[in-house]
Amino acid sequence: MNNKRIALAVLALWLAIASCNLPNGQATEPPSGLSPEDVLKTATALVASLPAPTATETPPLPSEPAAPTATACTPVVVANTAVNVRSGPGTVYDIVGDLPQGGSANVTGKNEDGTWWNIEYPVGTSGRAWVSGSVVTASCIPPTLTIVAAPPTPLPASGTCKPGYVYRLARPQDKVCVLPASKAQAAADNAAAESRKIINVYGADACISGYVWREAYPGDKVCVTPATRSQAAADNAAAASRWVSGAYGPHTCISGYVWREAKPGDDVCVTPDVRAQTAADNAAAESRKIINVYGADACIEGYVWREAFPGDKVCVTPAVRAQTAAENADAPNHTWP
Numbered sequence: 001m002n003n004k005r006i007a008l009a010v011l012a013l014w015l016a017i018a019s020c021n022l023p024n025g026q027a028t029e030p031p032s033g034l035s036p037e038d039v040l041k042t043a044t045a046l047v048a049s050l051p052a053p054t055a056t057e058t059p060p061l062p063s064e065p066a067a068p069t070a071t072a073c074t075p076v077v078v079a080n081t082a083v084n085v086r087s088g089p090g091t092v093y094d095i096v097g098d099l100p101q102g103g104s105a106n107v108t109g110k111n112e113d114g115t116w117w118n119i120e121y122p123v124g125t126s127g128r129a130w131v132s133g134s135v136v137t138a139s140c141i142p143p144t145l146t147i148v149a150a151p152p153t154p155l156p157a158s159g160t161c162k163p164g165y166v167y168r169l170a171r172p173q174d175k176v177c178v179l180p181a182s183k184a185q186a187a188a189d190n191a192a193a194e195s196r197k198i199i200n201v202y203g204a205d206a207c208i209s210g211y212v213w214r215e216a217y218p219g220d221k222v223c224v225t226p227a228t229r230s231q232a233a234a235d236n237a238a239a240a241s242r243w244v245s246g247a248y249g250p251h252t253c254i255s256g257y258v259w260r261e262a263k264p265g266d267d268v269c270v271t272p273d274v275r276a277q278t279a280a281d282n283a284a285a286e287s288r289k290i291i292n293v294y295g296a297d298a299c300i301e302g303y304v305w306r307e308a309f310p311g312d313k314v315c316v317t318p319a320v321r322a323q324t325a326a327e328n329a330d331a332p333n334h335t336w337p
Contacts, residue, residue, distance in 0.1 A: 006032055073140035075107035082133040088151045089116030096124050097264035099131065103302050107141065109148035118148040125151070156336040165334045168327065170308040177334035178327045185323075189306060189316045196315035197300045208290045209301055214281065216262040223288035224281045230270060231277075235260065235270045 068081045079099040086093040089111040099105060108128060109118035117138060119128035128148075161167060161177035170186045178186075198206045207213065207223035214224040216232040224232075246252030253259060253269035260270040262278050270278070290298045299305065299315035306316040308324045316324075 063117065066249055075138070075141045075145065076104050077107055077119060077131060077133075077136040077138045077238055078102060078104045079131075079136050081135065083131060085119070085121055085124070085129045085131050087129065088153070089118075089130045089132075090150070090153070092153055092156075093130070093151070094154065096129050097121060099136070105131070107138065107145070109146040119145075156335055160336050162334055162336060168308065170312060170314070170324075171307065174309060175329045175335075176308070182323065182327060183244055185320060186308070189314050189320065193314045196300055196303050197296075198300045199296050201300060204289075204291050204296070206290045206298070208288055208293060211288050214262065216268070216278070217259065217266060220262060221282050222262070222285040228281060229275060231274060232260075232262070235268050239268045243267075 030264070055129050079101055079102050083099050084095045085099060087096050087098045098176075105119040105121060107117050107119055110116065110133075111118070111130075115133050115134065116130050117133055119131055120127060120180065123129075156162075159175060163181055164179070165177040166180055166183050168174050168176045168183050168186050169178075170190065174186075192202055203221075204222075205213070205221040210221035210225070212226055212229050214222045214229050214232050216222075220232075242254050242257050243251045244254050251259075251267040251269075256271070257269035258270045258272055258275050260266050260275055260278050262268075262282065296311075297305070297313035297315075303315035304318055304321050306312050306314045306321055306324050307327065
């Protein structure tokens, strides 16, 4: 029974294969009257005689297009304007040269924060130097660009100001380091210097505080109290009423009056007390001139000499003078040795 089933299965398989290989779809029928063994042998022989199926070639899949080859380029910077080239990545480093506007240089590295480029520069240390990234345009910079360690920071030049301080320049040679506000104050005081000199307001015979010119006669610059000046003006106005013709000529004083004699020939008649005061004022005249107390650069009231340096007679407020003295004393702390 099993052999019969196998034979029938083989025969069906043979018929299916044969029908696929017969031309024009011709069918093949199994011969009748055969035993299962005969059918099996016949089917096996037929299968063996069939031509081998023709292999169907699978067309090749389209290949992926090849990736384009990257074109190599050199990292470079181009100067936006004429720029300084330095020995290190910062303005504290020495200038070793420059790049003109439009000038270029190959980039060999960068500093740690990427703000300065290390470039090929023949006159730099080992043929390298630095330029700030803020003044150049960089191109073709790879993400793996080498980080170059900065050289040791150079010591500031002796006598230069520490950070936050500037030269005061109360005069061109004044290199005391002060805060910028103090420098601005010194410049403003220098500009106002002439306007604060009492010599330029009242002349060489200016009076010290509390005194005024007497003006008993034209050009009388003897310094007296304001009350004495008023008295002189009143006496001048009353002069004609106090003259009579007598033993001393047409300008003989009436009884109770004497010549004032503020200068030789001053025949204005005044009381004896006024004459005595006039003589005393004449004797004290030089001591009351501010020019003889402080010299030709005397300051007007409210101002004093600054004395930022020996001979500094710029007139400033007392507070500025005190500040200047403190800055002079503290100068070594603000200056590099």
